[in-house]
Amino acid sequence: MAEPEALTDPELSAPAPAWRPGDPRPDVASMLRVDQAGEYGATRIYAGQMAVFGDRQPCAPLIARMAAQEQRHLQHFDALLAERGVRPTLLQPLWNVAGHALGAATALIGPEAAMACTAAIEDEIDEHYSEQLTALGGDEPELAATIAEFQADEREHRDSAIAAGAEDSFGYPLIYAAIRAGCRVAIELSKRI
Ligand SMILES: [Fe+2]
Ligand SMILES: [Fe+2]
Numbered sequence: 001m002a003e004p005e006a007l008t009d010p011e012l013s014a015p016a017p018a019w020r021p022g023d024p025r026p027d028v029a030s031m032l033r034v035d036q037a038g039e040y041g042a043t044r045i046y047a048g049q050m051a052v053f054g055d056r057q058p059c060a061p062l063i064a065r066m067a068a069q070e071q072r073h074l075q076h077f078d079a080l081l082a083e084r085g086v087r088p089t090l091l092q093p094l095w096n097v098a099g100h101a102l103g104a105a106t107a108l109i110g111p112e113a114a115m116a117c118t119a120a121i122e123d124e125i126d127e128h129y130s131e132q133l134t135a136l137g138g139d140e141p142e143l144a145a146t147i148a149e150f151q152a153d154e155r156e157h158r159d160s161a162i163a164a165g166a167e168d169s170f171g172y173p174l175i176y177a178a179i180r181a182g183c184r185v186a187i188e189l190s191k192r193i
Pocket of ligand 2: 042066070122153154157
């Protein structure tokens with residue numbers, strides 16, 4: 001039974017540090033795997049949107065700019081996987097097809113829906129990267145700096161998508177919630193498989 005005085009120990013009511021001696025170390029291989037998968041999925045989503053929009057839409061340059069940044073993120077995680085001998089997710093062929101389909105489908109609904117897709121995904125990725133930074137604590141400072149840098153890009157994508165009318169999309173709350181939920185499932189699967 002717990003000592004009653006332990007419950008009033010101020011150390012216990014303080015916010016928990018990211019890691020204490022004896023805790024399991026963060027699973028960096030799993031982190032790299034899911035991050036590479038996410039950046040890969042992002043490139044596929046924008047490819048699907050660009051396939052629908054071509055350069056006819058006013059939002060095309062914004063999408064092209066975000067896609068180029070996702071490509072840079074992906075190349076970085078590709079290199080880290082190779083460097084550390086971490087295999088990519090086995091679900092890559094699925095994210096190839098599903099990402100492109102999601103991008104094309106949202107673009108077919110309209111430019112605002114394409115922006116709603118970005119807003120939903122980037123909110124999820126923002127949280128995901130925050131969780132990883134917390135889990136890393138002081139470990140892997142170089143990786144943490146990379147994640148923080150990419151997280152800033154993803155937040156900027158989200159803000160650009162909102163500014164470009166994401167919230168004016170038909171069915172925005174539904175699209176937003178569905179895509180975030182799908183994104184969460186994809187993240188959990190890519191950590192493990
Ligand atoms: Fe990214
Ligand atoms: Fe992004």
